[in-house]
Amino acid sequence: MRSSVSIPPKLYEGETRVVRPRDLADQYSQPAKEARRLAGLGVLRPLSHGYYVVAPPEHITDKHWRPSIETVGIALAVIDYGVRETALMGISAARILGAIPRALSTCVVAIPKQRPPLTTAFGHIEFVRRRVVTLDAQRVHTELVTGYTTTIEQTILDLTDRPELGGTTPQQISEAVLSLVPQADWTLVLGLAHEQRKHAAYIRARWLASQIMDIIPGEWRYARSVPSAGLVGPAGEANRLGVILSDH
Template identity: 50%
Template sequence: MALGVGQADYGVSSAALMGTSAAYIHGAVSRRLAVAVLAIPKQRPPMPTADARIVFVKRDVTKLDVERTETELGTGWATTIEQTALDLATRPTLGGIDEPNAYEAIRALMLRADWPLLEDLATTQHRPRALATIVALTGRKSDA
């Protein structure tokens, strides 16, 4: 539902599931949460829905690493595994989970991640702390 709201208000190419919502799409969060996280081009307050709450994050979707995804309501954008891991490492509690669960989701994502792409995104997006968090959580050394 969150993706549909963002697409209706800002256009298909300007809204993307991110954070815990993208982690759910990628199978790194095992249950649907009562909070959906959506990247959109403008600051906007959270929006309650009948069964959840949508948290909007001001982000330029064209500068995020996104991929097409199918939801029960249609097709749209979600951040890639690597982008999702960086987003979770940056703001682990955004989206209704606590740090330990966010860190577990990051570990699950990183089992399938492209490390050079992750490092490139962290450099391009100026997120060295997020990369350091991921490296610490996974025990892998970074080349960045």
């Protein structure tokens, strides 16, 4: 059901459906007050201090509408840093790619500078400083923004590089990687590992992949063994592929 509330058109004209009161300054003399008024009408939903989510017109009267934390995270990052400087990564990219079926309470997003985590009304956002231009990323369309998320190949490497990001368990990360394995171009995974110096991450990814793939094009053994980082894979293949299981 659509609302009869008068909605400022500019709210739906920007790159992202997350707004800050200062973004309304060219329309209203008291933008913070106007933001609170629109929030009272359901047009804006409080997100965190200084940020609001613009509700889609069809959800203005729906008090139960909640955007996913992945959508919120990338939409907020875009308004602060721009589309080309931000991307969903790690567990959030895995979620967007369908490798994690259940909803998550934490989002991981790459941005160009250091920033502390942010707790919002829709979940927790962890920021990782990265040069997004160097990542293998693809466009993603959400109800709040059109931005970027890392590709399958980049996501595999990021998950096995820093499996602790986002607060999920090693078992969940292992399962997410395994879900992405058959869809990946492993020549590209290997190339990205070389370019980004994610050697240990590649070895862990190759180890997890060995559960369902016997041969991977461009297979490469690192010069020294690497810790499993808590990931869960086949013990019998660990030694052959250069993974140390004793770090549990």
